[in-house]
Amino acid sequence: MHKSTKLYIALVTIALGIATTTTLHAGGLSSFTWHSGVASLASTSISPLSAPNNDDAIGASPNIVFVTQKDYVGIGPVDIIFNVTNSGGVSEYLFTEGVYNNTGLNWPAYHIELGFGFDAGFVKSTSGDGLDFDSPDFNSPFNFNPGGSFFSSVTVTEDDVYATGGVMANLTFAGYFRFTVDVPDGITSFTVRQSPVVPEPGSFAILSCSVVGPALLRRRK
Numbered sequence: 001m002h003k004s005t006k007l008y009i010a011l012v013t014i015a016l017g018i019a020t021t022t023t024l025h026a027g028g029l030s031s032f033t034w035h036s037g038v039a040s041l042a043s044t045s046i047s048p049l050s051a052p053n054n055d056d057a058i059g060a061s062p063n064i065v066f067v068t069q070k071d072y073v074g075i076g077p078v079d080i081i082f083n084v085t086n087s088g089g090v091s092e093y094l095f096t097e098g099v100y101n102n103t104g105l106n107w108p109a110y111h112i113e114l115g116f117g118f119d120a121g122f123v124k125s126t127s128g129d130g131l132d133f134d135s136p137d138f139n140s141p142f143n144f145n146p147g148g149s150f151f152s153s154v155t156v157t158e159d160d161v162y163a164t165g166g167v168m169a170n171l172t173f174a175g176y177f178r179f180t181v182d183v184p185d186g187i188t189s190f191t192v193r194q195s196p197v198v199p200e201p202g203s204f205a206i207l208s209c210s211v212v213g214p215a216l217l218r219r220r221k
């Protein structure tokens with residue numbers, strides 16, 4: 001066999017070995033799928049599981065998911081499905097992500113939910129099913145106020161996070177939002193659903209009447 005062919009085979013073998021190791025080592029999150037009509041995703045990376053089965057960990061977990069940027073161009077949920085392999089317990093993950101508001105509206109709140117499936121097929125996670133936002137200890141980071149901007153108050157329950165106490169204005173970018181998720185064994189995937197929260201359409205009725213009104217009248221004719 002030619003030397004360069006041998007070298008090529010060796011390199012491919014090493015590369016495959018790394019890929020296989022990464023997948024097996026994951027023992028938690030192995031990959032993700034992106035579903036959304038209202039945002040574009042710049043990039044997401046999942047670090048190999050470095051501290052498997054570290055449920056009840058205090059502080060920032062070394063198991064990290066990094067979503068570089070979600071660029072919202074409309075109001076609605078963004079679903080990211082994470083595929084899971086069993087690790088022999090529950091692994092805590094620290095999620096860090098950038099969020100850009102390009103919706104033309106100021107957001108008074110931001111909502112994150114855990115569940116399964118996507119779009120109209122999304123089903124909310126239930127209490128006690130093992131998938132949760134670091135319940136019941138809640139002793140790991142939740143931060144939606146990077147640099148002292150955006151949301152100063154965070155309410156966390158098992159399957160919901162509401163970030164409030166501020167405004168994420170149109171055309172602003174949050175370098176990071178941080179939250180922690182407990183990923184259990186026995187599931188093949190789960191969904192992190194995120195939605196900007198804006199006032200009900202009724203609140204805009206007076207403002208938008210001059211724009212929407214004629215259109216509605218035309219539709220009713």
Ligand SMILES: [Ca+2]
Nearest residue numbers: 056057139140
């Ligand atoms: Ca924790």
Ligand SMILES: [Ca+2]
Nearest residue numbers: 125126127131
């Ligand atoms: Ca749950």
Ligand SMILES: [Ca+2]
Nearest residue numbers: 055056134182
């Ligand atoms: Ca936990």
